[in-house]
Amino acid sequence: xxxxxxxxxxxxxxxxxxxxxxxxxxxxxxxxxxxxxxxxxxxxxxxxxxxxxxxxxxxxxxxxxxxxxxxxxxxxxxxxxxxxxxxxxxxxxxxxxxxxxxxxxxxxxxxxxxxxxxxxxxxxxxxxxxxxxxxxxxxxxxxxxxxxxxxxxxxxxxxxxxxxxxxxxxxxxxxxxxxxxxxxxxxxxxxxxxxxxxxxxxxxxxxxxxxxxxxxxxxxxxxxxxxxxxxxxxxxxxxxxxxxxxxxxxxxxxxxxxxxxxxxxxxxxxxxxxxxxxxxxxxxxxxxxxxxxxxxxxxxxxxxxxxxxxxxxxxxxxxxxxx
Numbered sequence: 001x002x003x004x005x006x007x008x009x010x011x012x013x014x015x016x017x018x019x020x021x022x023x024x025x026x027x028x029x030x031x032x033x034x035x036x037x038x039x040x041x042x043x044x045x046x047x048x049x050x051x052x053x054x055x056x057x058x059x060x061x062x063x064x065x066x067x068x069x070x071x072x073x074x075x076x077x078x079x080x081x082x083x084x085x086x087x088x089x090x091x092x093x094x095x096x097x098x099x100x101x102x103x104x105x106x107x108x109x110x111x112x113x114x115x116x117x118x119x120x121x122x123x124x125x126x127x128x129x130x131x132x133x134x135x136x137x138x139x140x141x142x143x144x145x146x147x148x149x150x151x152x153x154x155x156x157x158x159x160x161x162x163x164x165x166x167x168x169x170x171x172x173x174x175x176x177x178x179x180x181x182x183x184x185x186x187x188x189x190x191x192x193x194x195x196x197x198x199x200x201x202x203x204x205x206x207x208x209x210x211x212x213x214x215x216x217x218x219x220x221x222x223x224x225x226x227x228x229x230x231x232x233x234x235x236x237x238x239x240x241x242x243x244x245x246x247x248x249x250x251x252x253x254x255x256x257x258x259x260x261x262x263x264x265x266x267x268x269x270x271x272x273x274x275x276x277x278x279x280x281x282x283x284x285x286x287x288x289x290x291x292x293x294x295x296x297x298x299x300x301x302x303x304x305x306x307x308x309x310x311x312x313x314x315x316x317x318x319x320x321x322x323x
Contacts, residue, residue, distance in 0.1 A: 011053040019047040070098050070292065071119030075132040075152075075192065076107040078209035080236045081262040081281070082130055085151065088285035089128060096293040098125065107190070107208050109133030113142075120146045126292045131155060132192055147295035149288045153192065154304070160291045161304045162284050169277045169309035170195045173259050176275070176311060177229045181320045182257060186220045186227035188213050188237045195233070202227070206237065213240020214247075221248055221256065228256060228321035235260035235267050235276055242270065253319040263312050272315035279307050 016031075017024045020043060029035040030044035047053075070093055074082040090100045101124065105112035109132055116127060116139070126147040131139070134153035142148065143159040154161040174196075177185055187195050187203040195203055206216040213232055220227060221244055232238035238260035242252065250256050252272055260267060263278035287305045294300045 011048075011051045013053070015051055016044065016048050016053050019051055020044055067123055067125055068098050069101055069122075069124045070126050070128060071101045071103065071116075071122075071124040072128045073112050073115050073119070073130065074102065074104050075112065075130040076190075076208035077104040078107070078207065078212075078236065079190070079234050080239075080264050080266070081234055082208075084262075084264060084281050085130065085285055088282045089289060092286045092289035093293075096289060098293070105132060107132055109136060113138045116142045125296045128288050128292060129155065132190075147292060149292045149295070151284065151288055160288075160295060162288045162291070162307065163304060164279050164284075164307050165309055166193050167196070169261065169279075172309055172311040173231050173261070173275075173277060174198060174201065176313065177231065177257060177259065177317065180229075180257065180317055182227075182229040183321075184225065184227040185229045185231055186217070188216055188230065188232040188241065190233060190237070193233050195231075208234070208236065210236050210240040210243065213237030214243040215240075217241040217244035218247060221245070221250065226256075229317070230256060230258045231261075232259070233261045235262040235264040235274060238267075238274055238276070239270065242274075253316055257317040257319065257321070259317055263310075267312075268314065272318075275314045275317040276312050278310045278312050280310075283307070 013024045013027055016027045020027065027044055030041045072086055072089060074086060077083055086102055093100055103115040105115055112132060113136060116129065119127060120142055128149050128151060130151050131153055134150060134155055140156045143155055148155060148159040150159050151162045152164060154163055183200045185201045187201060189203050189205050190208050191205050204216050204220060206212040217230055217240060230241045232241055238258055241258050245252050245256055252258050260274050260276035263276040267274040267276050284307050291303060
């Protein structure tokens with residue numbers, strides 16, 4: 001017996017129609033809860049369950065229906081905040097009867113465009129993107145083809161946006177470090193945000209993973225004019241700075257102050273607890289899900305939500321810099 005004949009045949013809409021005595025169109029209406037009585041709907045659903053029929057979301061989308069699926073493109077899942085946001089987004093999408101397909105761009109602008117195009121071709125109902133290259137012209141045909149909400153940085157209209165008031169967050173942390181007496185500050189950036197130019201502030205671009213933050217902090221801290229404070233634009237990079245300080249035998253905050261930018265759930269638990277900026281991840285995910293659901297269901301303009309920052313001072317920045 002061949003593998004093809006041994007494999008169980010997938011039940012079809014025609015099989016359900018034969019089992020119920022209805023037409024395929026009647027079965028389709030019943031499974032969607034349209035144009036039939038409650039008793040007929042229940043009878044059709046029972047028959048479908050009995051013979052193992054499952055609706056094909058791609059086929060349904062090709063007939064003009066919804067798949068119930070939303071694609072999310074993480075800029076880089078090496079970033080712990082992107083992981084946290086994905087978890088919160090899935091939880092929020094369930095409230096609207098939708099599920100999420102998660103794709104990781106790995107920090108690669110070309111990969112995120114390819115993933116967005118692939119998800120659009122698979123007929124997802126909408127997209128949520130954490131773009132690493134929001135200024136790419138390749139986004140425009142995508143956001144015109146499928147309802148899209150960008151998180152972190154805005155994409156071209158008609159895409160909606162959940163933006164973070166990053167500039168205000170930068171000012172909160174830099175002012176906090178200045179008030180603590182730090183005049184040499186290293187900023188670790190993934191490249192998705194551009195901190196302001198200030199005297200004594202040097203920005204180094206690295207990747208998204210803690211290992212990237214560790215390598216960049218090691219290079220900067222192991223030199224004569226080493227910074228007295230490290231401001232990482234993600235808590236994942238801040239954890240890398242913690243590892244670099246451990247490698248070099250530096251005390252936090254006695255030798256080096258460290259601050260992050262996500263207030264990840266682990267940040268109050270590391271030693272010492274990490275000063276960071278909170279963006280209320282759960283609220284941001286809920287706003288993105290609500291915005292996208294409205295664009296999908298009603299064709300409404302997705303609009304824009306701006307999330308304000310909140311500084312969470314902890315012991316990692318508590319000490320004055322040593323001479």
